[in-house]
Amino acid sequence: MYPARAVVDLTAIRDNVRSLASHAPTAQVMAVVKADAYGHGLVPSARAALTGGATWLGTAQVSEALELRRAGVLDARVLTWLYAPGAPLREAVDADVDVSVAAGWALEEVVAAARAAGRTARVHLKVDTGLGRNGLTPDQLVELLAPALRAEAEGAVQVVGLWSHLAFADEPEHATVRAQAQVFADAVRTVERAGLRLEVRHLANSAATLTTPAVHYDLVRPGLAVYGLSPVPQLGGPQAYGLTPAMTLEAELATVKAVPAGTGVSYAHQYVVERDTVLGVVPLGYSDGIPRHASGGATRTGGPVQIGGRRLGVAGRVCMDQFVVDLGPRAVERAGERVVLFGTGAHGEPTAEDWAAAAGTISYEIVTRLGSRLPRVHVGDLADAGEAGAGADAGAGAPAAHDLAGQVTR
Incomplete structure (x- = not known):
């Protein structure tokens, strides 16, 4: 898992x-x-x-x-x-x-x-x-x-x-x-x-x-x-051309903890919390393809995520295997909470284009740089078209709310 x-x-x-x-x-x-x-x-x-x-x-x-x-x-x-x-x-x-x-x-x-x-x-x-x-x-x-x-x-x-x-x-x-x-x-x-x-x-x-x-x-x-990504985002997003982004990148919060004001976050303390708050650790990092250039600091908003319906950003530097999100002083999230890094945008979640903007790159790089250790779970009416012998049903290893009926293919 x-x-x-x-x-x-x-x-x-x-x-x-x-x-x-x-x-x-x-x-x-x-x-x-x-x-x-x-x-x-x-x-x-x-x-x-x-x-x-x-x-x-x-x-x-x-x-x-x-x-x-x-x-x-x-x-x-x-x-x-x-x-x-x-x-x-x-x-x-x-x-x-x-x-x-x-x-x-x-x-x-x-x-x-x-x-x-x-x-x-x-x-x-x-x-x-x-x-x-x-x-x-x-x-x-x-x-x-x-x-x-x-x-x-x-x-x-x-x-x-x-x-x-x-x-x-x-x-x-x-x-x-x-x-x-x-x-x-x-x-x-x-x-x-x-x-x-x-x-x-x-x-x-x-x-x-x-x-x-x-x-x-x-x-x-x-x-x-x-x-499903637009090659001409300055002219129109996917919907303008009848396209739907096919990939949703998601994770579960690994650690959630309260910290006092003044706490430095991640390497070099590029981000320091200004008030008592709650931090959440997302178990994805640059070895998974999360751009280090999307790190957040005091004057720079990091790569966007959606947690509990809220749009938040990376706090501090993206590390090899993880990054941190400042959940705020009234956070109610717990370990295991779903984190959406990007998806279609239909439910307010960030898109690959949003991550491209945060990292100063293009959406092509955001999706193609994802690491090989990150499982691809194929869903939809064509899920049975996955690779022959491509592993077990993914439902057992995914949050129940998703009802992922596809196959883990790598």
């Missing part, structure tokens, strides 16, 4: 994908499930996304794609895109995984993997249209076309996709969005004129899926939005 958990509503993930599909009705949906599905649990989240209408899954690492296949997720196309020389590409080809190519050496290794596997590898060429990150420059793309065509003629590869990534998708009116879209359109024409027949062209991430229909092409690649 762990005194905290990330409760993941798979029904919300399913419905979020349905909503995203409605924003891009002319395109297929690739649900990006990299980074353990943004901390939500790779396999259960992938299955929920497929139930919602996604036909593709996207993973950064080859190991993630292989894990999906080993878990029996076979009814979707899977694309993987980030690897170094020597990656297990033969295993990826054997597992019917599409592979991105972002450099000349990568095409050579995919060809070698296909030859070793004795089957054709499906390839997506990644072009750097202005992000300045992974991908072929337009000139490098031109240079790669001849060897790609030779590999196709040999039967080693089939170039099925061309793709890129936007630098300012979360600012849809930014000049770079239009500029990158033009570079991408030119790259599509270049590839097609060379004789490659593209099945899918894809450029839109979560933000562009929701705000820039002109770049939807054949396939959109939402990541954060699949999990």
Whole structure:
């Protein structure tokens, strides 16, 4: 039993994908499930996304794609895109995984993997249209076309996709969005004129899926939005786009005690109580992914929590395994009281976006940084879609009021 958990509503993930599909009705949906599905649990989240209408899954690492296949997720196309020389590409080809190519050496290794596997590898060429990150420059793309065509003629590869990534998708009116879209359109024409027949062209991430229909092409690649968080919080929260946050992070108070005025709280006494009060210890810390930058002090409000219907904040420094909350002089809470760090916000609880603001970061980091020792409990109509052999019913280890009928999957 762990005194905290990330409760993941798979029904919300399913419905979020349905909503995203409605924003891009002319395109297929690739649900990006990299980074353990943004901390939500790779396999259960992938299955929920497929139930919602996604036909593709996207993973950064080859190991993630292989894990999906080993878990029996076979009814979707899977694309993987980030690897170094020597990656297990033969295993990826054997597992019917599409592979991105972002450099000349990568095409050579995919060809070698296909030859070793004795089957054709499906390839997506990644072009750097202005992000300045992974991908072929337009000139490098031109240079790669001849060897790609030779590999196709040999039967080693089939170039099925061309793709890129936007630098300012979360600012849809930014000049770079239009500029990158033009570079991408030119790259599509270049590839097609060379004789490659593209099945899918894809450029839109979560933000562009929701705000820039002109770049939807054949396939959109939402990541954060699949999990119900807004990629453009300055334009609108999740509800504005028909999304529901899928994760609730909760814990139980471990210690509750009265202390006198002047008591220093946590390391370096960054927070000192000004009056007699009651302190509560929450058994989560930075080893669980709670940002140390969300610590609270005399002049700074710490990361928000909800306890007994009240909105409070971290008092003092976040430690490795715990942090403290000043419950106030009239506190009635006892050890075991439920603490909600973030959730949907529908019941006044903080959200992941609130924690992002407190830590000076983005909601992407808040959910993906959660530690591996923190159990993920999957609930909702799709809870049975959890990983095979994924542990016992979570109800026995959770507060009775929650009626958690899902599975602890890690």
